[in-house]
Amino acid sequence: xxLLVVGSVALDSVETPFGRREDVLxxxxxxxSTAASFFGPVRLVATVGEDFPEEHVxxxxxxxxxxxxxxxxxxxxxxxxxxxxxxxxxxxxxETQLNVFGDFQPALPAAYRDSQYVFLGNIDxxxxxxxxxxxxxxxxxxxxxxxxxxxxxxQSLLETLRRVDMLFVNDAEARQLAGEHVFAASAxxxxxxxxxxxxxxxxxxxxxGYLARAGRxxxxxxxxAIVMGSVLASFAVEQFSLDRLASLxxxxxxxxxxxxxxxxxxxxxxxxxxxGRGR
Amino acid sequence: xxLLVVGSVALDSVETPFGRREDVLxxxxxxxSTAASFFGPVRLVATVGEDFPEEHVxxxxxxxxxxxxxxxxxxxxxxxxxxxxxxxxxxxxxETQLNVFGDFQPALPAAYRDSQYVFLGNIDxxxxxxxxxxxxxxxxxxxxxxxxxxxxxxQSLLETLRRVDMLFVNDAEARQLAGEHVFAASAxxxxxxxxxxxxxxxxxxxxxGYLARAGRxxxxxxxxAIVMGSVLASFAVEQFSLDRLASLxxxxxxxxxxxxxxxxxxxxxxxxxxxGRGR
Numbered sequence: 106x107x108l109l110v111v112g113s114v115a116l117d118s119v120e121t122p123f124g125r126r127e128d129v130l131x132x133x134x135x136x137x138s139t140a141a142s143f144f145g146p147v148r149l150v151a152t153v154g155e156d157f158p159e160e161h162v163x164x165x166x167x168x169x170x171x172x173x174x175x176x177x178x179x180x181x182x183x184x185x186x187x188x189x190x191x192x193x194x195x196x197x198x199x200e201t202q203l204n205v206f207g208d209f210q211p212a213l214p215a216a217y218r219d220s221q222y223v224f225l226g227n228i229d230x231x232x233x234x235x236x237x238x239x240x241x242x243x244x245x246x247x248x249x250x251x252x253x254x255x256x257x258x259x260q261s262l263l264e265t266l267r268r269v270d271m272l273f274v275n276d277a278e279a280r281q282l283a284g285e286h287v288f289a290a291s292a293x294x295x296x297x298x299x300x301x302x303x304x305x306x307x308x309x310x311x312x313x314g315y316l317a318r319a320g321r322x323x324x325x326x327x328x329x330a331i332v333m334g335s336v337l338a339s340f341a342v343e344q345f346s347l348d349r350l351a352s353l354x355x356x357x358x359x360x361x362x363x364x365x366x367x368x369x370x371x372x373x374x375x376x377x378x379x380x381g382r383g384r
Numbered sequence: 385x386x387l388l389v390v391g392s393v394a395l396d397s398v399e400t401p402f403g404r405r406e407d408v409l410x411x412x413x414x415x416x417s418t419a420a421s422f423f424g425p426v427r428l429v430a431t432v433g434e435d436f437p438e439e440h441v442x443x444x445x446x447x448x449x450x451x452x453x454x455x456x457x458x459x460x461x462x463x464x465x466x467x468x469x470x471x472x473x474x475x476x477x478x479e480t481q482l483n484v485f486g487d488f489q490p491a492l493p494a495a496y497r498d499s500q501y502v503f504l505g506n507i508d509x510x511x512x513x514x515x516x517x518x519x520x521x522x523x524x525x526x527x528x529x530x531x532x533x534x535x536x537x538x539q540s541l542l543e544t545l546r547r548v549d550m551l552f553v554n555d556a557e558a559r560q561l562a563g564e565h566v567f568a569a570s571a572x573x574x575x576x577x578x579x580x581x582x583x584x585x586x587x588x589x590x591x592x593g594y595l596a597r598a599g600r601x602x603x604x605x606x607x608x609a610i611v612m613g614s615v616l617a618s619f620a621v622e623q624f625s626l627d628r629l630a631s632l633x634x635x636x637x638x639x640x641x642x643x644x645x646x647x648x649x650x651x652x653x654x655x656x657x658x659x660g661r662g663r
Contacts, residue, residue: 143658191564285470318657328650355658362653369648371607374641378597379422379634 106244107219108317110137111150111211111236112226112306113183114157114175118200119345120188121300129346130161131185133226133249136303139350140310140337141224142168143358144318147310148217150174150236154182154205164351173214180205193301213239222317224309225269227251230262237268245322247271247313249305255281270322273309300345304338307350311337336361385523386498387596389416390429390490390515391505391585392462393436393454397479398624399467400579408625409440410464412505412528415582418629419589419616420503421447422637423597426589427496429453429515433461433484443630452493459484472580492518501596503588504548506530509541516547524601526550526592528584534560549601552588579624583617586629590616615640 117131138147148171157177166172183206186199211232221244225233233248248269254262255278262282266272274282312334319326336358343349396410417426427450436456445451462485465478490511500523504512512527527548533541534557541561545551553561591613598605615637622628 319654325651329653332650359653359658366650366652369650371611371645371648372604373645374608374638375598379638 106145106221106317106320107148108141108145108222108224108313109148109150109213109217109220109240110134110141110224110226110310110313111174111233112137112224112228112249113206114149114151114153114161115183115185115206116157117302117346118184118186119300119302120199121193122189122191123299124345126345128184130164131302131346132183133303133306135161135165135347136306136341136350137224137226137310137313138165138170139168139347140307140341141314141317142170143311143337143353143355144314145169146171147314148174148220150211150213150217152176152178152183152205152209154178154180157182164347171217174212174217176212178205182206187302189301193298196301211236211239221245222313223247224313225249225265226306227254230254230258230265233265234261234268237265245270245313245316247273247309249273249309250278252278252281273305273312275305298342301342302345303341303347307341308334308338311335332362332365333358336365385424385500385596385599386427387420387424387501387503387592388427388429388492388496388499388519389413389420389503389505389589389592390453390512391416391503391507391528392485393428393430393432393440394462394464394485395436396581396625397463397465398579398581400472401468401470402578403624405624407463409443410581410625411462412582412585414440414444414626415585415620415629416503416505416589416592417444417449418447418626419586419620420593420596421449422590422616422632422634423593424448425450426593427453427499429490429492429496431455431457431462431484431488433457433459436461443626450496453491453496455491457484461485466581468580472577475580490515490518500524501592502526503592504528504544505585506533509533509537509544512544513540513547516544524549524592524595526552526588528552528588529557531557531560552584552591554584577621580621581625582620586620587613587617590614611641611644612637615644 112134113132114135115132116128118127119125134149134151138149141147146169162172181204183204184202187196188199189196218239218241220240223240223243223246225236225248227249246269250262312330315330315333340349340353391413392411393414394411395407397406398404413428413430417428420426425448460483462483463481466475467478468475497518497520499519502519502522502525504515504527506528525548529541591609594609594612619628619632
């Protein structure tokens, strides 16, 4: 079914303990749509500058990402520069150049208006609602946000959330939003973590891509979608930028999903475990 | 099968955001043996002072904990005083009075020497080895430790670990010991967390109790034992001190294990998920 993403397409400069890259392909909508592309077509709404390399446009187009909503404007592309320490949990932002992303006004091509599955990447919650206003009858809406919006545009964010079915945030953001301690659900151990950039958006892309492909939102589908999000995120972080997703195949996705299942499995208890002793 | 624990029996004073208690029953060996007692008998090695209330001795005895190794000495019982903030992850120690625990020399009664399953609670790694020296042919040895021993008695701890099958530590301790980033495995969301004291030892008790009852260490048993550890820990933290474990029944253990299974379950992928599209 039709899946729409709005977010950033960016050029990232990233330092990790394992190396560094300059001006590589990045951005929330990029990671999302690449991860989701394994399950079906994706409609992208984003903006880039005149300096955005044509090879990246081809990369997305070849994956079946609909680029009718990719606006190319005078100016430079959004750039993010960050560093990860050995504790790869936290991105330290060294520099943000919003450039053409600074006054991004998401406009949906007419052909996008019937989208059923919608992912609102981490942008101003006012803009997130403006996107929803342009979708005729969204069936399932997921949303990302960050500490900046929770702190500075809380009321607007809450207004957006009333129209959202699922919110993707980390534990600190969940606490900040809820104003109280929040318990965390299971995560999966990663064998190999190289560059965490894009993990959350790849998770969202795997989740929404799978959901849109399944076409129903029952609990068993949502569970598989969550695991599929973890699968795509676990691949995304194995190399810089979109490199690992670019080389990824369906068989690998299926195999890792199987490993996750294997990892999470445990049997029922023996019926005679307590055999009448004690209470 | 025969299960031995060495560790502390203590009187705890605990403050959490939900209340406070003075001089309640606590200690690693107490939580461990109570949690393990659901699965079979437990042999305890610990020391208490003259002031240790007889009702606590009866509590343990009534649960089938063998107290031949509980030494009662002149002086006061080990006391720990701690506080948890709203972030219930970290215990802030306000006061530690080692008292008779300060020169604890664990001596095993002759009848304990054939123990097959051994849990070495968080004590000086020299003493942990002295306990192992007194066990004839241990089949499976698990061990707890903490940042203090990792920092101050690293060589001795490493010597102990050579004789240990399983180590229980938190993520920070694992990093400190390994000297590098360590990936964490799944945890389970807790619906209700009241007082985290004893969670780790109750986990160890549920794990080792189940393992000793099963009598074999195959991967499928170890997995169920880990979940069983989480089950016992999740109950222990619902109330102060040993209160929740004291009122716990086999049916509740079985039911929560079932909930954990339900929580962790997700199905296989559809065979036709990718149906020939893409790679």
